[in-house]
Amino acid sequence: MMKYVIITENDVSQWKDSTGREYHFPKRYLKYLTKGTSVIYYKGLMKDRSFASKRMTASAHYFGIAQIGDVKQDNDSDKNDYYAEIVNFRPFSSPVLAKQDGQFLESIPTSKIKNYWRDGVREINEECFKKIFSLSDLNDFDATNDSDQGDLESYSRSEGKSKLVYSTKYERDNTLRDKAIEYHGLTCMGCGFNFEKVYGEWGAGFIHVHHTKPLSNGEGEREVNPRTDMVVLCPNCHSMIHRRKNRTLNLDELIILLKTKTPN
Numbered sequence: 001m002m003k004y005v006i007i008t009e010n011d012v013s014q015w016k017d018s019t020g021r022e023y024h025f026p027k028r029y030l031k032y033l034t035k036g037t038s039v040i041y042y043k044g045l046m047k048d049r050s051f052a053s054k055r056m057t058a059s060a061h062y063f064g065i066a067q068i069g070d071v072k073q074d075n076d077s078d079k080n081d082y083y084a085e086i087v088n089f090r091p092f093s094s095p096v097l098a099k100q101d102g103q104f105l106e107s108i109p110t111s112k113i114k115n116y117w118r119d120g121v122r123e124i125n126e127e128c129f130k131k132i133f134s135l136s137d138l139n140d141f142d143a144t145n146d147s148d149q150g151d152l153e154s155y156s157r158s159e160g161k162s163k164l165v166y167s168t169k170y171e172r173d174n175t176l177r178d179k180a181i182e183y184h185g186l187t188c189m190g191c192g193f194n195f196e197k198v199y200g201e202w203g204a205g206f207i208h209v210h211h212t213k214p215l216s217n218g219e220g221e222r223e224v225n226p227r228t229d230m231v232v233l234c235p236n237c238h239s240m241i242h243r244r245k246n247r248t249l250n251l252d253e254l255i256i257l258l259k260t261k262t263p264n
């Protein structure tokens, strides 16, 4: 049976956590955080305003889904702590508030009413997981936009499908995004479209980042080089690259299509 767990990221932490990559935790959570478990990242209410710029909202919220990879003992800790490798991280572009219409999305067992939120790691049921996922923009994206099936596929990969997929998780990693833009600039590498040139100040800084290396099933986390493994594309070109589920175009193929289209 699939397990679903909420993991909390604190603004101030004693751990050397890295969002979407590594999650440290005390031994008592070992039974929840096993390999393959689906997790949702959670941040509690903001306590210190100096963190405002580093968060999506001051309210308690969920901000991404992922899975637990290998779990190891933390040798740097003298308290017998553990850490889990985080795989398939997919951040939400906008937060899912923990409390909606006066009700928490997580159902709190009566036995835990007083101290439920004290636990940073909380097991939830499938229904709750699906509810939070459905409220996220990842769900929107999958439902309304056929252009980035990579998202859906990298998610279902966890559910036993074995095929070569292009993962968009890297495309949503802000650090990698920034680096890719640093190298490649803000002009579409397919068609040359530049948002600032066409839309002025309003379009400045806008571009999609596409990850060009496929991930095969079973392959773990890998190093991504934003210069060689990522390209910048306008949304049209990005959509065309992901047009068909069974095959993702590479940049050269896209450029050939653009050059060979019949002029009317």
Ligand SMILES: [Zn+2]
Residues within 6 Å of the ligand: 188, 189, 190, 191, 192, 193, 233, 234, 235, 236, 237, 238
């Ligand atoms: Zn383009």
Ligand SMILES: [Zn+2]
Residues within 6 Å of the ligand: 150, 168, 171, 209, 210, 211, 238, 241, 242
């Ligand atoms: Zn892409």
